[in-house]
Amino acid sequence: MKGFEENTSATEPMLGRRSLLKLGMAGTAAALASAVPVPASASANVRDDGFGVVFHDDFPQDISPDYKRFDQSQTMFNRHAREGVPYYKAIWDDSRPGFSGSDYAMNKASATLYHRKQGIPDYSMDTVYVPNELSLPTPYKFPDAATAHAQIKRVARHFGANVVGITRRDERWDYSHVLKPNSVSETLPWDEAYPDFKPKTVVVLGWEMEYEALATAPSQIADATAFNAYSGLTYVTMHLARYFNYMGYKAVPAVNGTGLNVPYAMAAGLGESNRMGMLQNYHYGTRLRVARVYTDLELDEYYDKPVTFGIESFCANCLHCADNCPSKSISRDDRPSMYTAEDVKDKPYINPGVRKWHLDGEKCHAYWIESGTSCGTCLATCPYNKPNFWHHRLIDRVNTVLPGPLHKLMAEMDLWHGYGNMFDEKAPAVFWDPKGRSYNGLMKDY
Amino acid sequence: MSGLAIFTGVEVMFYWLGVLSLACVQGLVWLRWKLQSSWISLVVLAAGMGTMLFAAAWAISSILEKEPQSASMSMMVIMLPGLVLATLGGRLAWK
Numbered sequence: 001m002k003g004f005e006e007n008t009s010a011t012e013p014m015l016g017r018r019s020l021l022k023l024g025m026a027g028t029a030a031a032l033a034s035a036v037p038v039p040a041s042a043s044a045n046v047r048d049d050g051f052g053v054v055f056h057d058d059f060p061q062d063i064s065p066d067y068k069r070f071d072q073s074q075t076m077f078n079r080h081a082r083e084g085v086p087y088y089k090a091i092w093d094d095s096r097p098g099f100s101g102s103d104y105a106m107n108k109a110s111a112t113l114y115h116r117k118q119g120i121p122d123y124s125m126d127t128v129y130v131p132n133e134l135s136l137p138t139p140y141k142f143p144d145a146a147t148a149h150a151q152i153k154r155v156a157r158h159f160g161a162n163v164v165g166i167t168r169r170d171e172r173w174d175y176s177h178v179l180k181p182n183s184v185s186e187t188l189p190w191d192e193a194y195p196d197f198k199p200k201t202v203v204v205l206g207w208e209m210e211y212e213a214l215a216t217a218p219s220q221i222a223d224a225t226a227f228n229a230y231s232g233l234t235y236v237t238m239h240l241a242r243y244f245n246y247m248g249y250k251a252v253p254a255v256n257g258t259g260l261n262v263p264y265a266m267a268a269g270l271g272e273s274n275r276m277g278m279l280q281n282y283h284y285g286t287r288l289r290v291a292r293v294y295t296d297l298e299l300d301e302y303y304d305k306p307v308t309f310g311i312e313s314f315c316a317n318c319l320h321c322a323d324n325c326p327s328k329s330i331s332r333d334d335r336p337s338m339y340t341a342e343d344v345k346d347k348p349y350i351n352p353g354v355r356k357w358h359l360d361g362e363k364c365h366a367y368w369i370e371s372g373t374s375c376g377t378c379l380a381t382c383p384y385n386k387p388n389f390w391h392h393r394l395i396d397r398v399n400t401v402l403p404g405p406l407h408k409l410m411a412e413m414d415l416w417h418g419y420g421n422m423f424d425e426k427a428p429a430v431f432w433d434p435k436g437r438s439y440n441g442l443m444k445d446y
Numbered sequence: 447m448s449g450l451a452i453f454t455g456v457e458v459m460f461y462w463l464g465v466l467s468l469a470c471v472q473g474l475v476w477l478r479w480k481l482q483s484s485w486i487s488l489v490v491l492a493a494g495m496g497t498m499l500f501a502a503a504w505a506i507s508s509i510l511e512k513e514p515q516s517a518s519m520s521m522m523v524i525m526l527p528g529l530v531l532a533t534l535g536g537r538l539a540w541k
């Protein structure tokens with residue numbers, strides 16, 4: 001135990017059978033009492049979506065006529081700071097639940113953005129984050145690879161990631177050369193850009209875009225959800241990189257820099273490649289943005305394996321994205337193809353050598369400039385892009401086992417059911433509707 | 447109940463569909479017990495009622511999702527075949 005007083009054992013009170021019985025009777029009485037409707041008084045409205053919630057015209061606590069505004073310097077923390085009383089020193093003790101080196105690192109890393117204003121240096125993407133004086137003195141060893149997977153994923157979800165996969169670093173998916181900071185032409189070979197960093201593990205993270213926002217594509221609202229996802233991923237990757245730092249490891253957070261997201265995401269089991277050449281996630285479909293954190297922590301075993309769930313067959317029978325693409329950038333080929341260097345000699349922005357459907361990025365970007373948006377029509381129209389409802393999850397599962405020709409029918413049915421309509425001028429109103437999609441029935445503002 | 451900010455719309459829907467499912471099962475047991483309906487007729491009736499319940503679940507979910515076209519399609523594509531099956535099974539079972 002580091003920096004913590006011994007003998008602070010907490011004995012839990014034990015409940016006898018008699019006490020449990022009393023507790024049960026008290027609970028029943030309380031439940032009955034709370035089930036009695038609260039009458040609405042003349043001065044208070046009972047909310048129509050939740051009994052017992054009362055609106056007040058005035059602040060609901062008594063305020064003295066002598067009340068004065070408070071001086072910030074008198075807050076307890078500021079007074080203690082002046083008196084030299086330390087804030088507190090976080091501790092770790094691997095023998096104590098909730099205090100392991102991993103728990104400690106998660107706690108310290110969680111303050112990354114918050115503490116920036118308190119003099120901790122600025123961070124950016126694609127740079128090596130290193131352990132500091134608050135990191136564990138010796139790198140933390142997880143009890144085993146399975147625990148490491150579980151805890152790293154839990155920490156990433158704690159920071160806001162919707163999906164997480166862990167895979168070995170694979171140089172094939174890293175850029176051969178990376179751009180120097182603030183340059184669009186000057187590059188360094190990967191190993192020279194990160195001379196003292198030998199990553200072993202890559203954590204791949206996904207952040208969901210909002211369904212209603214993406215449905216408005218192409219629009220400023222759809223762009224907002226894409227950029228919000230990137231900001232979210234910036235947050236997650238920075239904080240996760242610091243988590244590795246506090247455990248004693250180096251890490252590089254990367255949203256779109258250092259390497260390729262889609263193959264890393266596929267290697268980490270987060271989905272399959274689709275007709276757009278993008279990631280089709282088993283849960284969010286196309287509605288996901290992806291980022292990575294590289295670290296020199298090496299695991300004994302890597303459990304996340306690449307997955308396929310019928311996307312190639314479905315895409316072969318569905319052309320919704322290609323049909324709706326305003327710039328015709330998406331391949332209409334029946335099957336994915338393996339481009340050679342010769343095939344892409346006029347398109348250096350396409351990397352040949354992998355069998356896939358290739359998207360013409362230059363044509364796509366031309367439409368972005370023309371429309372004043374980053375488009376996203378293809379992402380929004382995909383039948384796999386659905387809100388989180390049981391019947392969509394059911395159809396996704398059914399599609400994994402259906403034979404190819406039935407995928408054509410399923411793609412058609414999606415249109416007949418009213419999905420996938422793009423350039424829909426009514427979609428922004430759905431996004432701005434204060435009640436939103438009412439599936440959870442709990443959407444009223446609190 | 448969703449109006450009370452306790453259960454979600456989908457939770458309330460599945461609760462009532464559960465109640466309806468139980469009523470359907472009781473109906474089937476009653477048909478077999480009191481009218482000695484044939485097993486085949488009961489299977490057809492159960493398939494029809496199950497399909498109708500599924501269509502109702504789909505339609506209600508689509509409405510909650512603000513996709514009315516999906517709700518109408520479920521009525522035509524799922525509810526109607528379910529109704530045909532249930533009518534057929536019911537006529538066979540009701541001797």
Ligand code: SF4
Nearest residue numbers: 325364375376377378
């Ligand atoms: S973003 Fe728009 S222009 Fe680009 S491929 Fe998708 S649909 Fe086409």
Ligand code: SF4
Nearest residue numbers: 274315318320321382
């Ligand atoms: S719209 Fe259809 S073809 Fe395009 S990615 Fe989605 S499933 Fe595949």
